[in-house]
Amino acid sequence: MNLLLAALLVWIGGGIACLLGGRNRRVAGWLGAGTAVTGSLLALLAGGQWVLSLPDAIWQVNYAWPLPIGRLALSYDGLAALFVVATALITGLAAIFGAGYLQHAPAGRSFGLAWCLYNLLTASMVLVFLSANALLFLLAWEGMALTSFGLVLFDHERPSVRRAGVIYFLATHLGTALLLVMFLLLGNHAAGVLDFAAFSDLQLPPGVAAVVFVLAVLGFGTKAGLMPMHVWLPEAHPAAPSHVSAVMSGVMIKTGIYGIVRLLTFLDSPPAWWGWLLVAMGATSAIIGVLLALAQRDLKRMLAYSSVENIGIISMGLGIGLLGMSADNPVMATLGLAGAFLHVLNHAVFKSLLFLNAGAVLQATGTAELDKLGGLLRRMPWTGNSFLAGALAIAALPPGNGLISELLLFLGALAPLFTAVTPGATDARAAGLVAAAALALTSGLAVACFVRTFGLVFLGEPRSAASQTAHEAGPAMRLTLVVLASSCLIMGLAAPWLLPAMMPACQLVTAQPGDTATLLATIAPLFATLRTVTLLSIGVLLLALCLAALRRILLRGRTISSTVTWDCGYAAPTPRMQYTAASFAEPILRMANHILVARRRFLPPRGLFPAQSTFASETPDLYEERLYRPLFRNLETLLGRIQWIQHGRLNYYILAIVLTLLALLVWKMR
């Protein structure tokens, strides 16, 4: 625990130092990235120490503080450890990348402030995971929202960035408002004590528990980017600098998942409909998220929608876990939860890798628009190859790590098919099958989505002059990319050793009698499966290399000639004739046109000598179009009616505050 406290101090101290001494971008970069990496190393060391000591242990720290309610209570258990390790790993690596990345940012930005906010964001995220008191949790939560808001506004001179910042600010605070109500409800039932320890002893009436759970799903779901509360995510994540996008998409949205899971540790015996709710929201997020990702033409926006998809997958896993708990099926519960937790880790690694790749591409070409990129694999081999590793991993293909977590979820979803039919098992079976089918559809579409992105950005011919002259990223950036890409591979192959680390967290949620060893024993047959996956992955790689060698031997001494791509006799192919982002996705989006309505503007060629004709299409976010825009429009008209209160005279405002306080006083005295 001391190491963790030291890490927190390093981050906060480093943040302040950057603010004070960071006028120069080089100094700020060294100082900010240095402290971020030092803090991360300390936190990772703490994680290692915890794994080695006793995985069931809970480290706790309690300090009194002068505020009337709440205490400075920190605790580090299996659940917190999982998220802290992911946060430390990703923020540390992204900081190294950021140090290289920001060297080339346009002048006139406040680099000291950016690094200060980066360090404080890391500190507040870790504090969210460590908090064992609702007030401290909410403070850290708010700190996280504000610091990341500041980071999103790094490029505040662009109007689109300012718009994204405002949307993010609104969304995150609406979510926090729901959480405030949720914690107050819990605190009210815990006789005014806001400690998590008090919450977990609560025996809530089912009605209150249901309200608390729904509030948590809505409030934490907003932060996680679960549909339909996701609309801020595809705005804010692409707007931030790429290393910040990596942190936001890789770990920050996982604080929402953490919140839901932490709440579940307070509530006992979840009813089946909680699981159904998470499975349904997760399935819609996953399917519509990946379809919208396919529809995007901006690399970073596409990655942001893919985060919505992956949060959906994680949520389905939690839903499977809850259904397993309510159906008394420990195998289903453990596999669902373990799959969700492993996917949290995996997604942190490959999504931050992909966002950093996007950053490298953006820096090299000045654009993230898919239709202006192409052929970058030859010009940026490190970036391209590491992107390929990330794409394989996120599309759940061997030998990547995404395959493992989705495999666990599939096995968990189908687990209730193999047990006797009990009253609770019907729900579990039906929801499991829904989740499995949704997961299969999602992974098929994810393959489409990422082979398209990889193909458009890195393969073929450059589609613009900027990508023609692109250059490879600097050494610091390359180092991060290589580390993250190899982590994808290693985590994929090391699954049998990684899975036991998920068990303490599962144990906290399922609250099964016995310790993690008994929980691990329920899924013992799984280890043979995981070992086989590892062997198969290695086998595929080795076999591919052998075949490549065979091919080389076969071609030895033969004529190998180069020519243009065969275009059926067409004499002058140009890069513009290549398949585009929109054309690749069009057939899939057309099939989904009942859900996603594409807007097309088509000016057909007219006359014998058509002068001009244009075609443009875009696929807007359906929730933004059909839910939020009408909602906010109506809200605006409604609130416009009481706008006369906002007249700008300070004395009346103060009067209003005094009157409110008096009213509250009277109400309390009554």
Next chain:
Amino acid sequence: MTELCYSLLPVLAALLLAPLLPGVITRTKAMVAGRRGAPLCQLYYDLWKLLRKGAVYSRTTSWVFRFAPCLTLAALLPALLLLPAPGVAAPITCEGTLFFLLALLALARFSTVAAALDTGSSFEGMGGSREVQFASFTEPAILLALAALAQAAGSTALSDMFRDALPTISQTTTPAVVLLAVALMIVLLVENCRIPFDDPNTHLELTMIHEVMVLDYSGPDLAFILYGASLKLWLCGALVVNLLVPWSWADHPLAATGWLVVGLLVVAVVVGLVESAMARLRLLQVPQLLLGAGALAALGLVLVLRG
């Protein structure tokens, strides 16, 4: 040890006999049309010829294009180790092999489509786009169909599924077997780009999905791809054969391998007959048929769950 040798027999048969299946299909079509047709072993001759040739590469392509045929074949070969023959368990049998099969097929698809995009040709991009479009619908269909078998057998290991599912299902709901077989057959047709989804006969440009993606390959690379395609046909066909042939028919592992081969030849003849009797669907209608396959699989699953 002998058990392992016996379980490797179907794999050996696949490696040796897979290129025969396209020959059988072509011969069937020729006979229905009243022609004599190409030799049954045409693909073997083609492979032998291609392996001895040099190669031509597009200047646009990178290492991805050159490595993709190796990776595709390397993904399909281990998939053979997951499938049993009716009477012999597969060499790799553990919980979850059903998902390994899906993942390996997806890896093969990823590498083929990536290579197609690497050429920068709009034709090949088109093929890649359609390939991933159709595959995203076959994946839920194949999963639901196999989930029905998994439920009946109480396992997600392909060997156990095929051994135990048929006796269980056929006692209660025989129609389910038919539904699942039809669903798997549609999956076979689309995964291997046969009529009514794609016409492999109209070679090169007019073939809309698989053949168009590999337009730029030549020499040993093309040999790898053609061999891989015949292995994929074998894999999908083996799913159907394993579903329909009960394990009780084979009293010896050799007989089991024999049943598998005979079954696959029948499947190839059926594919040939389908191709003779049908025309290619309009592309826009393909998703409807794919959803139909998914619906059949779901219906089969419901029947199995009820029974």
